[in-house]
Amino acid sequence: MHRKTKKARGFTLIELMIVVAIIGILAAIAIPSYQNYVKQSRRAEAQAEMMRLALNEEKFRANNPSYADHTNTALGVTNTSYYTFTIVAAANTYTITATAAGSQTNDTGCTPLTLTEGGAKGPAGCWKS
Template sequence: MKNIPLFIRNRGFTLIELMIVVVIVAILAAIAIPSYQEYARRSRADQAEQEMQRLAVLLERYKARNFNYMGFSTTSTTVASTSSYPYTVSIVDATTGVALNASGAVGQSWAIKATTDDAKNYNFLLTSTGIRCKNKTSFDGYSDCGTSGSETW
């Protein structure tokens, strides 16, 4: 065995070398996983914004045909499933707070609210009167954005 070169005789890895590789992989994972989670959170929030804007267009189209929003039903439109992202989207009469197709709706204004159970993500509010805001806490009603942590979008 004296004539065999050293690099051929030692074919395995030492425990120290393996531990260094494990530490490097752990550091990369500690950086990548939170970044990916934040990216996914922003992506779901963007989906909720897009869905709300799409519904706003459908509401305005409905009003152009019927002269008010009363009777607008989400069953005639394709509302995004909450299984694709963790948001619950609700459309109500902004004056009364009831569904536009329910009795008691005035039909002159609307409000769309998208809420989530994820405390690190935003809840959204969009109204026909021009309110457009997001907040990490829940909204009290449909007429304002709240006082703490509210931002426009």
């Protein structure tokens, strides 16, 4: 007489643990890469805002004898949850500074961002050309 063996169904514990380990390894690689991408995109957004503010400064200067300081609401300084923008202006110069706030403070080496009337951008490695 033959015994009928039941066919096993499902996964063994070893197979399940292998899948969990693979998912853990992939997450350990993907999550830091994603967080770095998010920091870079927020920095690029802040740089775009700084360029907009610089354009507003130049427009203001075209119609006035000096650049506008940070108290001038005509420039439209808008702070975000990730950066605070300030403008320090004198008669012929200005410096726009974006200081990281919140979780963006982890963007070490790239805070604060600066932009001057002459187009000098700092820190050097943080601006894409």
